Amino acid sequence: DIVMTQSPDSLVVSLGERATINCKSSQSVLGGSRNKDHLAWYQQKAGQPPKLLIYWASTRESGVPDRFSGSGSGTDFTLTIGSLQAEDVALYYCQQYDRIPYTFGQGTKLEIK
Amino acid sequence: EVRLVATGGGLIQPGGSLRLSCAASGFTVSNNYMNWVRQAPGKGLEWVSLIYSTGSTYYADSVKGRFTISRDNAKNTLYLEMNNLRAEDTAMYYCARMGYDSSSTYYYGMDVWGQGTTVTVSS
Numbered sequence: 057d058i059v060m061t062q063s064p065d066s067l068v069v070s071l072g073e074r075a076t077i078n079c080k081s082s083q084s085v086l087g088g089s090r091n092k093d094h095l096a097w098y099q100q101k102a103g104q105p106p107k108l109l110i111y112w113a114s115t116r117e118s119g120v121p122d123r124f125s126g127s128g129s130g131t132d133f134t135l136t137i138g139s140l141q142a143e144d145v146a147l148y149y150c151q152q153y154d155r156i157p158y159t160f161g162q163g164t165k166l167e168i169k
Numbered sequence: 170e171v172r173l174v175a176t177g178g179g180l181i182q183p184g185g186s187l188r189l190s191c192a193a194s195g196f197t198v199s200n201n202y203m204n205w206v207r208q209a210p211g212k213g214l215e216w217v218s219l220i221y222s223t224g225s226t227y228y229a230d231s232v233k234g235r236f237t238i239s240r241d242n243a244k245n246t247l248y249l250e251m252n253n254l255r256a257e258d259t260a261m262y263y264c265a266r267m268g269y270d271s272s273s274t275y276y277y278g279m280d281v282w283g284q285g286t287t288v289t290v291s292s
Binding site: 094096098100104105106107108111112117149151153159160161162163 | 204206213214215216219227229230263265267268275276277278279280282283284285
């Protein structure tokens with residue numbers, strides 16, 4: 057199974073500042089066509105289901121604010137929130153969908169300073 | 170509106186069985202890849218099962234042989250039949266659709282999620 061490891065486990069950032077969450081996979085999640093990383097980022101607010109933010113490592117889902125961006129390739133990925141807003145307080149998860157079983161990172165808790 | 174509504178959770182004794190349902194609206198379940206994902210209290214997300222549009226099914230090792238994913242095309246509903254339940258199966262269970270980009274024919278993460286249904290396995 058592909059193991060997804062996120063860092064840090066928790067993050068405290070001031071409003072308007074940048075937040076960065078890292079995700080490392082135990083093996084490459086570059087798809088069979090060798091041109092897309094099968095890596096997604098989700099946001100989960102308290103009491104809600106997860107929400108897809110980013111897929112193919114860097115493609116923003118429709119309706120997601122442009123302060124959210126994804127980068128990386130192969131085994132190392134990053135989610136960046138460019139200017140933190142109060143509503144961004146949540147848990148964030150990375151997930152690989154390259155190989156079954158699909159696997160998630162352990163989650164990163166983002167809080168406001 | 171594209172929507173998933175999960176039902177069927179509850180309190181069940183160890184060794185018991187339960188069937189979860191996930192009713193879809195705004196899209197056709199049988200034309201999509203559909204997942205079940207669970208989240209134990211205070212824990213992270215765990216992928217449980219997947220059914221392809223072809224009908225092929227896949228399971229996490231932790232539930233293989235005990236859980237069965239299926240769908241009813243006429244009812245546009247996804248199911249998860251859970252047998253021989255254990256305390257460690259206690260979780261919120263979410264159904265989720267895999268996103269699909271028709272221009273590239275690639276699937277890309279889970280773009281639609283149900284609100285979840287809670288399963289508690291306890292005596």
